[in-house]
Amino acid sequence: MRKFIAASLALTGVACSGEDNPGKSPNFNDDDIVTISGQFLDASNQGLPSTSIALRNLRVFAYINPSQTYFKETLNWFISLAFPMFPTYEKASQKVKPNYFLKDAVTARDGTFRFQMRGEEVLRDADGGINITLINDGDGTSSAYAKYNFVVKSATTTLDPIALCDLGETVHDNAQTLDWSWTLPGYTLDHYEVRIADAQDNSLLWASRVEASATQLSLPKSIFQASTLRYAIEVFYRFEDGYQTSCLTPSRTITITNPVTNLARNKKAIGENIDFVVTSLTNGRFNDVSYFAAYNTKSVIIDLEQNTLISSINVHNLLLTSDEAPNELIFEGATQTAPNTFVSIGLDGETPLRFGNYQLPIPGSYARLRMSADHVLSSLQEISVQ
Amino acid sequence: MGSVLSFKPCWIMLGCILIGACSNQEDKQDTVIAVEAKVFDVTIQSRTPNTYNYNADSASVGQEDYGHETRILLAIPDILTLFRDDVILSSIAHIEIQLVANEGTVNPDNIQLGFVSQNWTPYATWNSRFSLASDQDWATPGGDLLDLAPVSPDVEKVADGLSHKKLMFNVTDSIIAAIDAGEKIQGFLLQIIPSDVNAGNTSKIFTSNHSSAYAPKAILTFNNEDILLP
Numbered sequence: 001m002r003k004f005i006a007a008s009l010a011l012t013g014v015a016c017s018g019e020d021n022p023g024k025s026p027n028f029n030d031d032d033i034v035t036i037s038g039q040f041l042d043a044s045n046q047g048l049p050s051t052s053i054a055l056r057n058l059r060v061f062a063y064i065n066p067s068q069t070y071f072k073e074t075l076n077w078f079i080s081l082a083f084p085m086f087p088t089y090e091k092a093s094q095k096v097k098p099n100y101f102l103k104d105a106v107t108a109r110d111g112t113f114r115f116q117m118r119g120e121e122v123l124r125d126a127d128g129g130i131n132i133t134l135i136n137d138g139d140g141t142s143s144a145y146a147k148y149n150f151v152v153k154s155a156t157t158t159l160d161p162i163a164l165c166d167l168g169e170t171v172h173d174n175a176q177t178l179d180w181s182w183t184l185p186g187y188t189l190d191h192y193e194v195r196i197a198d199a200q201d202n203s204l205l206w207a208s209r210v211e212a213s214a215t216q217l218s219l220p221k222s223i224f225q226a227s228t229l230r231y232a233i234e235v236f237y238r239f240e241d242g243y244q245t246s247c248l249t250p251s252r253t254i255t256i257t258n259p260v261t262n263l264a265r266n267k268k269a270i271g272e273n274i275d276f277v278v279t280s281l282t283n284g285r286f287n288d289v290s291y292f293a294a295y296n297t298k299s300v301i302i303d304l305e306q307n308t309l310i311s312s313i314n315v316h317n318l319l320l321t322s323d324e325a326p327n328e329l330i331f332e333g334a335t336q337t338a339p340n341t342f343v344s345i346g347l348d349g350e351t352p353l354r355f356g357n358y359q360l361p362i363p364g365s366y367a368r369l370r371m372s373a374d375h376v377l378s379s380l381q382e383i384s385v386q
Numbered sequence: 387m388g389s390v391l392s393f394k395p396c397w398i399m400l401g402c403i404l405i406g407a408c409s410n411q412e413d414k415q416d417t418v419i420a421v422e423a424k425v426f427d428v429t430i431q432s433r434t435p436n437t438y439n440y441n442a443d444s445a446s447v448g449q450e451d452y453g454h455e456t457r458i459l460l461a462i463p464d465i466l467t468l469f470r471d472d473v474i475l476s477s478i479a480h481i482e483i484q485l486v487a488n489e490g491t492v493n494p495d496n497i498q499l500g501f502v503s504q505n506w507t508p509y510a511t512w513n514s515r516f517s518l519a520s521d522q523d524w525a526t527p528g529g530d531l532l533d534l535a536p537v538s539p540d541v542e543k544v545a546d547g548l549s550h551k552k553l554m555f556n557v558t559d560s561i562i563a564a565i566d567a568g569e570k571i572q573g574f575l576l577q578i579i580p581s582d583v584n585a586g587n588t589s590k591i592f593t594s595n596h597s598s599a600y601a602p603k604a605i606l607t608f609n610n611e612d613i614l615l616p
Contacts, residue, residue, distance in 0.1 A: 268583065274490070275490060275491045275585035275586070276490070276491060276492060276493040276583055276584050276585045277493060277582075277583035277584075278493070279493055279495055279583055280494070280495060288540065289540075290540050290541075290542065291494060291540055291541030291542065291551075293542065293543065294490065294541045294542050294543045294551050294552075295490060
C-alpha cells in the first residue's frame, strides 16, 4: 500500500493483452434473424430423434483494459484522499451483466434441429465473434458432455451432422447399489467411461472405467449425495498409443428414490502433516480439494466416532503427485476401544484410482479408517463409506 | 461399424466435439492472460479500532487474545471495475485472488474472503471507512459486507521446502452474482473464523508492501479453449 501512497501520479498501466479470438462474425441489424441448424446422428449415421440439446451463446465478460483505465482509477483513489468530499472513488460507469444465454430444443424425427435468434440478442466477444456452443443434453454448464463449438459466420449457419450414440443404457435403483447396463455397440472399442454428475449443477461426482468385455456397472449408492443424477457414457477405441472417443451418449437423468447414507458424512478427518482438522473430505460437497499437496500428506484418517459396520470405501477424485512404483493404497481400521491401533481390513495393496470403489472382503466394524498412499496426495475430493 | 476404419466418417464428424474429462481438468487448460498486481490493502484491528495501517508488510489475521481480531481490507481496482460496457477485452473464465500465508494452521474453510459493500480508503480502520473525517463509520465495525457467501481458498505450497501457503480464492461466481443483483463490490475483507477444527486461529498474511512474489494479486483466466474455428 505505501508504495502506492508514495508513488507519483506518473503511473503506467500494465499491459494486459488477450489472445485474439479466431473468428469474427458479420454485423446484424437488430431485427435480423440468425439461424443455426444441424442434425444429430446416432452411431449408425441415422437421425437421432427427440434429443434434448441446448445452444449457448458463450458467456462474454466485458473486462476493463488496465492500460486505459488504471490511471483513471488510481487518480480517483488519490482524489478521494486529497479532498474531504469523500467519496469520489466510487464514481465509475455502470457495469453490465455477464452475458450469456441458453436456448433449448429437441431434435425432430430425423435428428434435425434449428435455433433462431434476433440480431439484437446475440452476444459478441471482444473481436466481434458470436461464439456458439451446442450441448447435447440441454445444459450449458456442464463440461462433461459433448460440446460443439463454432463461430457464427453468416445469418444462416448449417452445421455438418453431429454424431452421438445410443447404447440403450438403463439404470436400476436397487436397495444398496445403482446398476447401469447397456448394449454392446457394433464397432470396435477398448473401454467405456461412465460419468455421473449432480444434475443440479453438473458437478462431477464419479467416473468409472468399464472394459470392453463388460456392459454393466454397479456402484454403492452412498457415493451419491445428490438425489438426482445425470450420467453419460463415452466409448473409446485404441488408436496408436492412445485412445480416441468413438461416440458419446446423450446424458440422461435418474432420481434416487431411496438414498443410502454415507456413513462418513460430516465426520472429521486428520491428515498427516496437516495441523488442522480436515472437514472437507466428508462433507458431501464434492469440492475440488487440492490442498493436500500443500501439506505433504500421504495418509488421511476418517473418524467415524463410533464402531460402524462398513462394507466399502469410495474415494472420489484422488490424484497423487507421482505414479512411480510402488504405488498402492492401504486401507486400515481401528476400533473405538483402540482408536490408534490400525489393523488390516483386507485392503492392503489396492491400485490407486481417481474414482475408486474398494469393497472390504469381509464387512467389519470400525470407528476410524485410515487410507495410506505411497505418494503425496495432490487432490482428494471426498471419501464416502457404506 | 465393425472397425476403426469403418467408423472413420463418424470419428471425423466428432473431431470438433470437445469432451472434458471433468471441469477441473478443463479449468487447468485455460490460458492465464493477466495477473493483476495493483492492490490496495489495509490492516484493521479491533484492539486499536481508530488507527489506520496501510504500512504493514504482513498481518496476523484472525483472533487475538481478549477477543480482539485483525482483518485485512483488500481492493484490486481492475477487478472491482469489471464488466463495464465501454471496454471489452475478452472472455474471462475465472477470477482468482491469491494471498500468501506463512503457515497453515487454519482449516481453509475458516479462512474467508467476504465482499465489502461500502467504499473505503487507505485510512480505513476497524470503526471507520475514512478515519480522517467524521461520520464515515462502518455500519458494522470491522467492515460492512454484501449479502454474498464468503469464499474459502484452495491451498497450495508456494514452493518445495517452504511452509508458506498460497491461498487461492475463486471469486468468479460471487462477482457474477453481485452483478446479477445489481450490487457493486467495493473490496474484499479477509477474516478468519475461530473454530475448534483450527490448530490456531490466526494466520500471518503478507500484504502488498511485501515482495511482489508474496503480495496479493488477482489472476484472470481467459476462456480460450471453448472457441474453435468452424
